Amino acid sequence: MSSERADRGAAYMATLDPGLEGALRKGMAPIAPDFADMMVEFGYGEMMSRPGLDPKSRQFVTLGILAGLGHPVDQLKGHINGALSVGITPKEIVEALMQVAIYAGFPAATNALRVAKRVFAERGVSPLPSSGEN
Amino acid sequence: MSSERADRGAAYMATLDPGLEGALRKGMAPIAPDFADMMVEFGYGEMMSRPGLDPKSRQFVTLGILAGLGHPVDQLKGHINGALSVGITPKEIVEALMQVAIYAGFPAATNALRVAKRVFAERGVSPLPSSGEN
Amino acid sequence: MSSERADRGAAYMATLDPGLEGALRKGMAPIAPDFADMMVEFGYGEMMSRPGLDPKSRQFVTLGILAGLGHPVDQLKGHINGALSVGITPKEIVEALMQVAIYAGFPAATNALRVAKRVFAERGVSPLPSSGEN
Amino acid sequence: MSSERADRGAAYMATLDPGLEGALRKGMAPIAPDFADMMVEFGYGEMMSRPGLDPKSRQFVTLGILAGLGHPVDQLKGHINGALSVGITPKEIVEALMQVAIYAGFPAATNALRVAKRVFAERGVSPLPSSGEN
Amino acid sequence: MSSERADRGAAYMATLDPGLEGALRKGMAPIAPDFADMMVEFGYGEMMSRPGLDPKSRQFVTLGILAGLGHPVDQLKGHINGALSVGITPKEIVEALMQVAIYAGFPAATNALRVAKRVFAERGVSPLPSSGEN
Amino acid sequence: MSSERADRGAAYMATLDPGLEGALRKGMAPIAPDFADMMVEFGYGEMMSRPGLDPKSRQFVTLGILAGLGHPVDQLKGHINGALSVGITPKEIVEALMQVAIYAGFPAATNALRVAKRVFAERGVSPLPSSGEN
Numbered sequence: 001m002s003s004e005r006a007d008r009g010a011a012y013m014a015t016l017d018p019g020l021e022g023a024l025r026k027g028m029a030p031i032a033p034d035f036a037d038m039m040v041e042f043g044y045g046e047m048m049s050r051p052g053l054d055p056k057s058r059q060f061v062t063l064g065i066l067a068g069l070g071h072p073v074d075q076l077k078g079h080i081n082g083a084l085s086v087g088i089t090p091k092e093i094v095e096a097l098m099q100v101a102i103y104a105g106f107p108a109a110t111n112a113l114r115v116a117k118r119v120f121a122e123r124g125v126s127p128l129p130s131s132g133e134n
Numbered sequence: 135m136s137s138e139r140a141d142r143g144a145a146y147m148a149t150l151d152p153g154l155e156g157a158l159r160k161g162m163a164p165i166a167p168d169f170a171d172m173m174v175e176f177g178y179g180e181m182m183s184r185p186g187l188d189p190k191s192r193q194f195v196t197l198g199i200l201a202g203l204g205h206p207v208d209q210l211k212g213h214i215n216g217a218l219s220v221g222i223t224p225k226e227i228v229e230a231l232m233q234v235a236i237y238a239g240f241p242a243a244t245n246a247l248r249v250a251k252r253v254f255a256e257r258g259v260s261p262l263p264s265s266g267e268n
Numbered sequence: 269m270s271s272e273r274a275d276r277g278a279a280y281m282a283t284l285d286p287g288l289e290g291a292l293r294k295g296m297a298p299i300a301p302d303f304a305d306m307m308v309e310f311g312y313g314e315m316m317s318r319p320g321l322d323p324k325s326r327q328f329v330t331l332g333i334l335a336g337l338g339h340p341v342d343q344l345k346g347h348i349n350g351a352l353s354v355g356i357t358p359k360e361i362v363e364a365l366m367q368v369a370i371y372a373g374f375p376a377a378t379n380a381l382r383v384a385k386r387v388f389a390e391r392g393v394s395p396l397p398s399s400g401e402n
Numbered sequence: 403m404s405s406e407r408a409d410r411g412a413a414y415m416a417t418l419d420p421g422l423e424g425a426l427r428k429g430m431a432p433i434a435p436d437f438a439d440m441m442v443e444f445g446y447g448e449m450m451s452r453p454g455l456d457p458k459s460r461q462f463v464t465l466g467i468l469a470g471l472g473h474p475v476d477q478l479k480g481h482i483n484g485a486l487s488v489g490i491t492p493k494e495i496v497e498a499l500m501q502v503a504i505y506a507g508f509p510a511a512t513n514a515l516r517v518a519k520r521v522f523a524e525r526g527v528s529p530l531p532s533s534g535e536n
Numbered sequence: 537m538s539s540e541r542a543d544r545g546a547a548y549m550a551t552l553d554p555g556l557e558g559a560l561r562k563g564m565a566p567i568a569p570d571f572a573d574m575m576v577e578f579g580y581g582e583m584m585s586r587p588g589l590d591p592k593s594r595q596f597v598t599l600g601i602l603a604g605l606g607h608p609v610d611q612l613k614g615h616i617n618g619a620l621s622v623g624i625t626p627k628e629i630v631e632a633l634m635q636v637a638i639y640a641g642f643p644a645a646t647n648a649l650r651v652a653k654r655v656f657a658e659r660g661v662s663p664l665p666s667s668g669e670n
Numbered sequence: 671m672s673s674e675r676a677d678r679g680a681a682y683m684a685t686l687d688p689g690l691e692g693a694l695r696k697g698m699a700p701i702a703p704d705f706a707d708m709m710v711e712f713g714y715g716e717m718m719s720r721p722g723l724d725p726k727s728r729q730f731v732t733l734g735i736l737a738g739l740g741h742p743v744d745q746l747k748g749h750i751n752g753a754l755s756v757g758i759t760p761k762e763i764v765e766a767l768m769q770v771a772i773y774a775g776f777p778a779a780t781n782a783l784r785v786a787k788r789v790f791a792e793r794g795v796s797p798l799p800s801s802g803e804n
Binding site: 027028030031032033034035038039043065066069070071072074075 | 471472473496499500503507508509510511512513515516518519522528529530
């Protein structure tokens with residue numbers, strides 16, 4: 001019945017991370033499989049995949065919200081990864097997260113940058129010039 | 135001594151709103167003029183004007199942080215205005231703020247959209263097709 | 269296509285406040301009518317109207333979230349009103365909001381109680397014994 | 403002097419978890435034993451044990467506050483456990499926490515559901531039908 | 537029964553603002569008089585009046601919490617007033633609130649400084665050198 | 671060019687923890703060395719080292735913000751350590767963090783006290799009388 005939404009959501013999720021939908025569904029299976037459906041169908045299928053805003057801009061908004069709130073660390077990690085996947089550069093991610101210091105304080109920015117550091121290490125990318133100072 | 139930072143900050147602020155620096159300095163004059171200096175010199179002159187991220191993307195991050203936190207209403211209003219000034223369309227702003235519902239809840243998104251409605255009315259713009267809303 | 273969800277959402281909203289859906293749609297009409305659809309169809313039609321939890325308990329959860337976050341004042345007002353509509357007594361609402369002090373601090377509880385005072389006055393109800401307060 | 407409050411608080415805590423008071427007092431003993439007293443005497447003895455709201459409803463409010471705030475993970479874990487103890491079913495807890503997505507965003511709800519998953523596993527209960535779909 | 541706590545709380549409140557207890561009790565009378573009792577007896581009588589920390593330091597902690605959270609505007613206003621009453625200078629208050637920018641962002645600090653500006657105006661004090669502001 | 675700010679910031683940081691600047695620079699080196707500069711030069715060199723407020727009072731404000739927000743756990747740990755370094759006693763720190771319960775809820779206070787317990791253990795200090803009751 002809701003397969004169109006689900007397909008569109010799954011497709012959007014795959015652009016962020018091919019394993020995202022599977023991990024979400026697996027994590028929620030023993031407790032709230034309907035919640036995973038909602039994430040896929042509504043979160044990604046109805047909202048994030050709307051045509052009025054490009055995926056890069058959506059990721060910048062998402063990074064801002066998650067880093068500003070501070071507590072959703074796993075989601076921030078996932079969306080830093082997703083930001084890389086939609087073509088945002090490591091340097092742009094770092095700039096976005098540094099900027100969090102102005103609007104939500106240095107601790108929120110610092111902790112977000114630490115999360116980014118872990119994601120970058122896992123993906124083997126760096127925001128620094130290749131000659132790699134420091 | 136810090137005139138280069140101040141000039142760069144003032145120039146960046148002017149791209150968001152020609153009256154922004156003046157309003158900030160006037161508001162802080164009777165209580166904390168140094169704080170206005172910090173906003174101009176550090177906030178805008180050192181951080182926001184860094185070349186590594188374009189102004190549109192910075193505004194998307196800022197909208198995300200402010201709408202997600204929920205309480206900084208005046209700053210959200212100012213940065214929705216600034217988003218329009220750097221070329222983000224009303225429709226893109228609406229999409230960005232709708233998306234806040236996913237990551238910070240519908241109330242945060244609803245209240246942010248209401249602020250946008252006021253800014254759009256003041257500037258005489260609309261996110262809806264010209265043939266009319268709904 | 270989504271009429272079943274929309275109908276179920278509208279019906280649930282009506283149990284909280286007969287004017288809620290209309291006010292939501294009117295407020296969002298000039299800026300984000302799709303967002304109103306999402307609230308009705310997803311928020312109320314898919315989530316809040318799920319059969320696994322009774323409406324009173326859902327309102328208690330909602331009061332806790334909104335009062336704890338502190339910034340969504342209009343939504344808290346609406347859901348205090350909705351709590352009365354689904355049969356929660358004024359006294360129970362007061363008890364729930366007082367309890368917010370333990371988990372989110374006295375200021376959050378105080379401000380929520382002030383909102384409740386306004387709602388109770390509008391509806392002509394009181395949490396105190398009829399012989400009078402204090 | 404405050405033994406009546408302390409007794410009432412201890413009794414209420416025991417209904418949530420027989421080991422709760424002991425764990426609290428042990429944890430605070432080397433640093434702030436008075437703080438443990440306040441939790442028992444004021445938090446539970448004066449506030450939570452008030453007769454005007456039943457323990458189930460109090461737990462729903464508490465789950466809403468803690469899941470909405472996002473950062474008090476240990477307390478959320480404790481109160482999910484307490485919710486089970488006062489007779490809220492695993493399925494009702496899941497419904498309550500899913501609903502957090504509407505008012506505080508999907509990340510807050512997701513993280514709360516993950517905490518519930520751990521509590522359910524520890525207590526050997528499940529919110530799903532026993533045939534265990536998904 | 538609890539008169540010692542109540543007296544101690546009332547005395548502490550009076551050092552912050554002679555009208556504080558009365559305003560609190562009056563505001564809560566029609567809805568939650570017990571909550572006012574708790575504020576006086578527990579909040580001020582048991583916690584704030586503890587001898588282990590001087591009133592000035594307690595006000596600095598309180599200003600940090602309230603300004604950092606951002607949403608409790610009325611309470612921040614009250615405690616800026618209370619800070620003046622216990623001998624913190626307008627300039628020290630401004631410094632404390634400016635510092636909020638580092639740990640919770642410039643918007644939180646800006647909004648707190650605006651509240652301070654109103655309190656200072658009401659009390660006829662200024663944080664600036666008497667020869668005048670910048 | 672900014673060496674005066676940097677020197678002043680580094681000197682202030684050293685009063686909190688001789689290893690603080692080095693740890694910050696090392697942590698940010700692979701991802702955002704400019705961000706470490708900003709922390710040293712602006713955060714500590716321009717803001718925290720301002721003469722208008724003594725270091726103890728600044729630490730009380732900082733403890734309030736960080737404990738109230740709840741999510742910046744590492745920063746809270748660092749600033750509890752810094753509080754000890756500028757001469758705030760373990761007992762005063764405990765009092766300040768207990769007080770967080772009034773303004774931001776018991777969970778925020780409890781978690782902050784747990785962080786303090788770890789810092790005190792690492793530094794071999796205690797807030798309790800040496801005979802160690804409780």
